[in-house]
Amino acid sequence: MDKLEERVKELHKLLYDYGYAYYVLDDPIVPDAVYDQYLNELITLEEQNPNLILPDSPTQRVGAVVSEGFQKVTHTNPMLSLSNAFNEADLRDFDRRIQGIIDESPKYVCELKIDGLAVSLLYEEGRLVRGATRGDGTTGEDITTNIKTIRAIPLRLKDPVTLEARGEAYMPKPSFVKLNEERTERGEELLANPRNAAAGSLRQLDPKMAASRNLSMFVYGMGGDGEEQNIEQHSEALKFMKAQGLPTNKETKECASIEEVLAFVEEWTAKRNELPYEIDGIVIKVNDYAQQEELGFTAKSPRFAIAYKFPAEEVVTTILDVDLTVGRTGVVTPTAILEPALVAGSTVQRATLHNEDLIREKDIRIGDRVIIRKAGDIIPEVVSVILEERNGTEIPYEMPTNCPVCDSDLIRVEEEVALRCVNPQCPAQIQEGIYHFASRNAMNIEGLGEKVVEQLFREQLIRDVSDLYKLTIEDLVKLERMGQKSATNLVTAIEASKTNSMERVLFGLGIRHIGEKAAKILAETFHHFDALMNATKEELTAIFEIGDKMADSLVTYFEQEEVQQLIVRLKEAGLALQYTGKIVDMSLLEDSPFANKTIVLTGKLLQLTRPEAKEKIEALGGKVAGSVSKKTDLVIAGEEAGSKLEKATSLGIEVWDEQKLLDHLTD
Known part of the structure; x- marks a missing residue:
C-alpha cells in the first residue's frame, strides 16, 4: 500500500x-x-x-450533477466593473486624472481584455475550495463543480497558500466553432458569440456538459491586496499567481507612460484576430498597490483601472445571391452569398440570414448593399441594408415552397420560425443524418467525416445508416484520398460500433426532440429497441423526464414502415440494439419502498451526501428527479428545504425526513 x-x-x-x-x-x-x-x-x-482518491486529484474534474441550481456566494471583496474608454482622448483623460491625484508618475500594466465570464477562485492552503461567478459584483453563484472541469485551472497550487484569484473564463475560438457546428446538426439556434457560450457552459447543471465545452481561463488579479504574500505591485501578483500554477496571459506589458499604453492598444487593435480566443479591448491598471489605494474607488468602479473597448468592425458589401441548405432535421436555412469582404481579419463570402422572418424584417434583397459583421467576431451576419444605395435593380427574395434538394413541400411547424422539408428520403437530410449517426456522441465512428459521407453517397455506396455496415475495404479504397490504411481503419471502426449500447444508436438515429439525455433514459427504461418501438404514448409519458412532445415524436417515428425496415436491417447487420449499462432487476426489489417510484431530494442532508442518497435510492429501484410534479411519488426533505417541499405539500405528496430515509435504506 x-x-x-x-x-x-x-x-x-x-x-x-x-x-x-x-x-x-x-x-x-x-x-x-x-x-x-x-x-x-x-x-x-x-x-x-x-x-x-483525493479531492484535488487530476481525475476529479467532473463531479456530480448539480440537482437544485447554484447556491449564492457573497464575495469577501466586491468584484467591481471597470469604467470604459473608447478612444485615445478617453485614455489621456484617464492618465490626467491619475496624475492629478498622486504625487509620483504612475506606471501601468496593460492586459488583453478577454471576452468571457468573470469568475473568482478561492484556494485554502493551496487547494481549490470554491469557484464563483461575478454576479452583481457583491453576490455570485457557486459554480465549483463546473470550474473544476476547466483543465487550465489547477485543483492544487504549488504551495499551500490561501488566496482568491480572479479572472476570465472563456471559450477558445475552435471550441466555439465546433459547438455551433454541433448545434447546427441538431437544428438548434446558433450561439451568437464565445462570451455567451462560455457563460452558458458554466451555468450547466451537468458538469459533463460543461466539460465537453472545452473552456479555458486566464487570471488577472487577486481578491485581496497581496499583503499576505508581501506583494506590492500588480505585475508581481501576476508573476506570483503564475508561479503557483495559475494561468496568466503572456500578452501582458508593463508601461512607463500613457504613450506606451497607447502603443500597446494600437498594436493589439491590429493583431486581435491572430489570437485563438476573443478579446474585446485592453485593460489598463496602475501597477503600484499603494497608488491604487490612494486613488481609491467610485461607487461603481476603481479609479486606478479602465477598460479600453475596441470599436465594432463592420464592413459594407453586396449580396450576390441567396443559397439554401437543408439540415439533418429538415430545417432549410438561407445564407447570403456576398461579394468577398475582409472582416475582422478574414475574407467573408457567406453570411447567415437565419430564417424567412429575418429576411422580411430587414427587407433583405439580392443586389442590396449591406453592412456585415462577425457575431462574436466569428459568425458572419447581415446587420442591416443600406437603403439609400438602392437603385431599383434589387430583387426581393422569397423563400421557396419546395425543398431545394428533393422538391418536396416545405412546411412551417406551429410555433416555429423555420421552414422544414419533411420528406424522410430527402438526400440532404439523409447525408446529414448519416454524418450525425457516426458522430462522437452517437456511434463514434472515427474517420467517417462529412466529406467521406458525401463521397459515399455520391458514389451510391450508402443510402441510409444500415448501408455503412455493408462497406468493404475494397469499396472504400476507390474513394478519392482514401488509402488502404484509412479504409481498413474505417471498416474496423464501423465494425466496433456494432457493440454500442442502445442509447448511442437511439441518439444517432436523430429522432426529433430526442437528445443524448433522453436517449439514455429511454435505454435504461426499456433495455431493448423492440420494447421501445412497441411502447405506447402512455407508457412513455409515465417516465418522469419524457414529455408529450418526446412521446409523440417517438411513436410517430417508430410507426413509419421505412423506420421499422431500417431497424430490421440494423439487426441483420449485427448491431446489439440493447442497453449494456447497469440494469436494476426489479423482480429482486418487490419489497423495496422505492421500486418504480419517482423521488425528489431537497434541503440539506446531514448524514448522506446528495450523490450517496441518489445512488442508494436508485440501487433499490427508485428514480431520483430534480423537480417536484404530479408524477412525484415521494419527497425526501432535509434541513432548510424550500420551494420543493412547499410544492410537495400543496400537491399532497408524501414527505420523509432524512432519518426515515435512512431507516428504509437499512431495512
Whole structure:
C-alpha cells in the first residue's frame, strides 16, 4: 500500500507539472499521449484503491450533477466593473486624472481584455475550495463543480497558500466553432458569440456538459491586496499567481507612460484576430498597490483601472445571391452569398440570414448593399441594408415552397420560425443524418467525416445508416484520398460500433426532440429497441423526464414502415440494439419502498451526501428527479428545504425526513 501511495503522489506531481507547462507556460514538455498514459494509470489505481482518491486529484474534474441550481456566494471583496474608454482622448483623460491625484508618475500594466465570464477562485492552503461567478459584483453563484472541469485551472497550487484569484473564463475560438457546428446538426439556434457560450457552459447543471465545452481561463488579479504574500505591485501578483500554477496571459506589458499604453492598444487593435480566443479591448491598471489605494474607488468602479473597448468592425458589401441548405432535421436555412469582404481579419463570402422572418424584417434583397459583421467576431451576419444605395435593380427574395434538394413541400411547424422539408428520403437530410449517426456522441465512428459521407453517397455506396455496415475495404479504397490504411481503419471502426449500447444508436438515429439525455433514459427504461418501438404514448409519458412532445415524436417515428425496415436491417447487420449499462432487476426489489417510484431530494442532508442518497435510492429501484410534479411519488426533505417541499405539500405528496430515509435504506 505504501508503494501505491507513493506512485499516486508521483503521478499527481507528473500530471500537475505537465499541466503547468501546457496551460501556464504554453510550452508542453510531453506529447498528449504521454499525459493520457499517466492519467489512465492514475485512474486505474484509484478505481482499484478508492481510498487513494483525493479531492484535488487530476481525475476529479467532473463531479456530480448539480440537482437544485447554484447556491449564492457573497464575495469577501466586491468584484467591481471597470469604467470604459473608447478612444485615445478617453485614455489621456484617464492618465490626467491619475496624475492629478498622486504625487509620483504612475506606471501601468496593460492586459488583453478577454471576452468571457468573470469568475473568482478561492484556494485554502493551496487547494481549490470554491469557484464563483461575478454576479452583481457583491453576490455570485457557486459554480465549483463546473470550474473544476476547466483543465487550465489547477485543483492544487504549488504551495499551500490561501488566496482568491480572479479572472476570465472563456471559450477558445475552435471550441466555439465546433459547438455551433454541433448545434447546427441538431437544428438548434446558433450561439451568437464565445462570451455567451462560455457563460452558458458554466451555468450547466451537468458538469459533463460543461466539460465537453472545452473552456479555458486566464487570471488577472487577486481578491485581496497581496499583503499576505508581501506583494506590492500588480505585475508581481501576476508573476506570483503564475508561479503557483495559475494561468496568466503572456500578452501582458508593463508601461512607463500613457504613450506606451497607447502603443500597446494600437498594436493589439491590429493583431486581435491572430489570437485563438476573443478579446474585446485592453485593460489598463496602475501597477503600484499603494497608488491604487490612494486613488481609491467610485461607487461603481476603481479609479486606478479602465477598460479600453475596441470599436465594432463592420464592413459594407453586396449580396450576390441567396443559397439554401437543408439540415439533418429538415430545417432549410438561407445564407447570403456576398461579394468577398475582409472582416475582422478574414475574407467573408457567406453570411447567415437565419430564417424567412429575418429576411422580411430587414427587407433583405439580392443586389442590396449591406453592412456585415462577425457575431462574436466569428459568425458572419447581415446587420442591416443600406437603403439609400438602392437603385431599383434589387430583387426581393422569397423563400421557396419546395425543398431545394428533393422538391418536396416545405412546411412551417406551429410555433416555429423555420421552414422544414419533411420528406424522410430527402438526400440532404439523409447525408446529414448519416454524418450525425457516426458522430462522437452517437456511434463514434472515427474517420467517417462529412466529406467521406458525401463521397459515399455520391458514389451510391450508402443510402441510409444500415448501408455503412455493408462497406468493404475494397469499396472504400476507390474513394478519392482514401488509402488502404484509412479504409481498413474505417471498416474496423464501423465494425466496433456494432457493440454500442442502445442509447448511442437511439441518439444517432436523430429522432426529433430526442437528445443524448433522453436517449439514455429511454435505454435504461426499456433495455431493448423492440420494447421501445412497441411502447405506447402512455407508457412513455409515465417516465418522469419524457414529455408529450418526446412521446409523440417517438411513436410517430417508430410507426413509419421505412423506420421499422431500417431497424430490421440494423439487426441483420449485427448491431446489439440493447442497453449494456447497469440494469436494476426489479423482480429482486418487490419489497423495496422505492421500486418504480419517482423521488425528489431537497434541503440539506446531514448524514448522506446528495450523490450517496441518489445512488442508494436508485440501487433499490427508485428514480431520483430534480423537480417536484404530479408524477412525484415521494419527497425526501432535509434541513432548510424550500420551494420543493412547499410544492410537495400543496400537491399532497408524501414527505420523509432524512432519518426515515435512512431507516428504509437499512431495512
